[in-house]
Amino acid sequence: MVRRKRNVSQRGGRQQANSAGGDEPDIYQEMLAEAGVAAPAASSPERPLKRRREDVPSHSKPSKPAEPTPAPIAIASTSNPIQGKSLDEEDEEDDDDAEFEDVAIPEPTIQTVELGSDEDEDDEDEDLRFEAVDLMMPLPDGDSESQEPKELELNLSAQKSAMTSKQAADRRRPITKEERERRLDIHKAHLICLLSHVARRNHWCNDPQVQSQLRSHLTDKMIQYLTPGTNLSQFGRTESLKNGLKLVAEMWTTKYEITERGMRRSLWAEEVEHLNSYEPPSDLESCLDKSDFREAAKTFQGSRDVGAQLYCALLRSIGVRARLVCSLQPLSFGSTGPTLPKPKENLKPKAAPNKTEQMLSQVAKYREMANAVSSAASPAGPSTARRRLGHPNASDYNFEPKAAPYRARQSFEAPKRIRESPYPVYWVEILDVGHQKWQPTDPVVMNSFWKPKIFEPPITDKENSLSYVIAFNADGTAKDVTRRYAKAYTAKTRKLRIETALDDGRQWWNKVIKMFRPKTPSDLDQIEDNELAGVEAREPMPRNVQDFKDHPVYALERHLRRHEVLIPGATPSGTVAAGARAPLEKVFRRKDVRVARSAEKWFRLGREVKPMEIPAKWLPKRVISKRSRFGEHEQREDDDGDAGTPIYTIDQTELYEPAPVRNGRVPKNKFGNIEVYVPSMVPKGGVHIVDEHARRAAYVLGIDCAPALTGFQFKGRTGTAVLSGVVIAKEFEEAVRAGIQGILDIEQEVEDEKKRYVALKLWRRFLMGLRIRERVWSGVGEEERRQADRDAEFEAWAKGAESDETEEFDMVVDEEDEDGGGGGFLVGDDDADEGGGGFLVE
Structure with a gap:
């Protein structure tokens, strides 16, 4: 059968006839093989009508004709390719077109090619990109259509999900319980080290050589203002002190030069590997010894911390009562603080290799072109100012640039800018004798005095954090004055201290600071303590919802714990909103919050719920996996009610009164003992004797007794009842105690008899030896x-x-x-x- 020829309109305005004979490969069959589509079998000699091109997706039509691309695999076929085609296959087929631009590639392959074309725009890269897509070899006919698109989708989604999960994991990593305990121990040790460091610097401020060196910079007018006489009034003495501080601050600002970096906030490293590439700044403070401190007093150069210490020594040199104040910067014990910055290589984004190589190659080309142009356009010789300006005729002028000595000297002697927190770590407090009040002053960083609330840095400051502010006197004693400088000590600052991290944190901190307290507090110390307590009491209500959590004065209902409830009729003290459009929430006093417990827990505290009491709250169910008697009992309580476990406040309970002892018989529970968790649970007419021999003595004397259950001891998930002593009738107390004493005497006699037997045995051996010796x-x-x-x-x-x-x-x-x-x-x-x-x- 001779194959017919027909003319087909081409999309580029061209027409091409496909001859019946020849060795040219069939492009359509090759593209079907590349796409993994099974070749249709020849079943019908007639060609069905071809559908219109309207159903073809728009993204499959190329915007411009592409150059023909040779097929990577040639398929030899002698059958007629236009016979036996269905309507769907005829829709994508063109047997007379041998160009790649007129073949509709299946959708999965087209999507991949489009993604590749979005990344690169060069024609040479398109060929490489097509070859990369053409890695799909012809698969068997039955599995080709189902496997190939699925493989492409999984590759893209897996990469995206992996990147998303990694970014989410790096965003925040909560610390474990062991890590938190380790950080708490390090926090304590760091606090003690910092206190010792500041105490050492405070001792340096009393050095006579340093004070004499600094006193020479003061004028008589400054000294007169700073040491007002007693003849002045209270207001006059304060104003004289302010004027003197103003003059000294002006002198200090003009003379003292900051050339080094002072103390900064300590940071944790998220990974151990981050410490390997960490390098401390090159401009760290070099004042490490008293000799360096004396040298800084001569040169008036150093860090701003040394500047504050020298300023304190200057004021002490003329008799002003000055205290060296330091805001300690210990390592935080939580995971919310800032961390050490990661190495640059870890933070560098991972771009595609082809893009990076292209950018580097293009930059290199531009540099080569610029060098070539500059070398060709400019004559040999030194570079001049006009040539550097890029003027087209600049090279025609041969003149030597004149150096500007003033500018060069200014740029050379310009002080190096040190990037630090805008808030100080060290400053000075002086005593306002007229008002008997300590006032802050700082001529180095803040250049202010009598303004304590400006020293607290914001929470976003990574270089400085105000959590412990300690003021050292000239005699070496110190006082915690954090409440004077913190704007929200109760709401914010208190959460950064060790006092809220541990149950005994306050006792530990008081024990540490007690080493620096004076043996006998003076009247000035008592006045200052009352002042700090008043500052804490006058702290206003927080404005942020998060600050109400664990607040000692105010509480929100959302922050109440599982076993906390509000008393009936609690009056709100105000309202607060979480946002501009959030609803208002009532703010209650912490004193209106009560702790509620279940009936069994109240029973262990020696109290029982009053009859007909309505529970203050119903706790939701929770699975208790403990196998102890106590855990199983609570599990049964949770299973009994649909609403959960009822809890009651202390106002809904009363003191538990057990059944009394009658006729010498002690009431017992089903286990044969009596529950005595607190002393008030001992029944009337009975007495609790805590002794290991009490039960034996009562048994020997024939007195009724009941072992006292005083609690449970838990080891892992197993609980064991703790029995301590017995409960007997009160009239038998003397007899039982006498029986206990008799048992102790018998045990003592047994011990003495054992010792006597050992002594006699030794004496017998000694005598036998003497007899043998005498016989020999x-x-x-x-x-x-x-x-x-x-x-x-x-x-x-x-x-x-x-x-x-x-x-x-x-x-x-x-x-x-x-x-x-x-x-x-x-x-x-x-x-x-x-x-x-x-x-x-x-």
């Missing part, structure tokens, strides 16, 4: 015996065989004891009853 030396003269003793002692001392002979002697005596005294030598007739006498002959 009975036929030897006195002088010969003495000589033998001396020789034996000398040999034992010389050879060190004394211990060996003693061991052999003990073995012989033990063998004689085991035989009932038999064997050995005959000592006398008195030993005949003990089995002694003569040698034993086998």
Whole structure:
């Protein structure tokens, strides 16, 4: 059958006839093989009508004709490719077009090519990109359509999900319980080290050589203002002190130069590897010894911390009562604070390799072009100012640039800018004698005085954090003055301190700061304590919802714990909103919050719920996995009610009164004991005797008793009842105590008898040894015996065989004891009853 020729309109305005014969490959079959679509079998000799091109997706039509691309795999076929085609296959087929631009590629391959074309725009990269997509080899006909698109989707989604999960994981990493405990210990140790450091610097401020060096910078006018006389009024003395501080601050600002970096906030490293590439700044403070401190007093250069310390020494040199104040910067014990910045190589975004290489290559090309142009356009010789300006005729002018000595000197001597927190770490407090009040002053950073609330940095400051502010006096004593400088000490600052991190945090901090307190507080100390307490009491209500959490004065209903409820009729003290459009929430006093417990927990505290009481709250169910008796009992309580476990406040309970002791009989529970968790649970007419022998004494005397259950001891998930003593009738108390004493006396007698038996056994061994010795030396003269003793002692001392002979002697005596005294030598007739006498002959 001769193949017909027909003209097909091409999308580029071109027409091409496909000849029946020839060795040219069939492009359509090749593209079907590349796309993984099974080739249709020839079943019908007639060609069905072709549908219109309207159903073809718009993204499959190329905007411009592409150059023909050779197929990577040629398929030899002698069958007619236009026979046996369905309507769907005819819609995408063009048997007379041998160009790639007229073939509709299946959708999965087209999507991949479009993604590649969005990344690169060069024609050469398009060919490489098509070859990369063409890695799909022809698959079997049955699986090709289902596997290929699925593989492309999984690759994209997996990469996206992996990147998203990694970013989410790096956003915040909560610390474990062990890590928190370790950070708390490090926080404590760091606090003690910082206190010792500041105490050392405060001692340097009293150095006479430093003070004499700094006193020379003060004028008589400054000294007169700073030391007002007692003849002035209270207001006059304060104003004189302010004027003197103003003059000294002006002098200090003009003379002192900051050349180094001072103390900054300590940061944690998220990973150990981040510390390997960490390098401290090159401009760290170099004042490490008193000699360096004296040198800084001469040169008036150093860090701003040294500047504040020198300023304190300056004021003390003329008799002004000045305290060195430091805002300690310890390592935080939580995970919310800022961390050490990561190394640059870890923060660098991972771009596609082809983009990076292209950018680097293009930059290199631009540099080569610029160098070539500059070398071709400019003559050989030194670069001039106009040539650097880029003027087209600048190279025609040959003149030497004149140096500007003033500018060069100014740029060379310009002080290096040190990037630090705009808030100080060290400053000075002076005593306003007129008002008996300590006032802050700082001429180095803030350049202010009498303004304590401006020293607190914001929470976003990564270089400085105000949590512990300690003021050191000239005599070495110190005081915690954090409440004077914190704007929200109760709401914010208190959460950064060790006092809220541990149950005994306040006691620990008081114990540490007690080492720096004076032995006997003065009147000025008491006045300052009252002032700080008033500052804390006058702190206003927080404006942020998060600050109400664990606040000691105010509370929100959303922040109440599981076992906390508000008392009935609690009056709100105000309202607060979480945002501009959020609803208002009522703010209650913390004193209106009560702790509620279940009936069994109240019973363990010696109280029971009053009858007909409505629960203050119903706790939701929760699974209790403990296998102890207590845990199983609570699990049954949760399962009994649909609403959960009812809890009650202390106002809904009353003191528990157990059944009294009657006729000497103690009431017991089903386990045969009595629950005495608190002393008030001892029944009337009974007494609780805590002694390990009390139960035995009562049993010996025939008195009824009940073991006292005082609590439970939990090890892991297992609970064990703790029995301590017994409860008996009160009239039998003396008898039981006497029985206990009798048991103790008997035990003491048994112990004495054991000791007596051991002593007699040792004496028997000693006497047996003496008898054996006497029998051996009975036929030897006195002088010969003495000589033998001396020789034996000398040999034992010389050879060190004394211990060996003693061991052999003990073995012989033990063998004689085991035989009932038999064997050995005959000592006398008195030993005949003990089995002694003569040698034993086998």
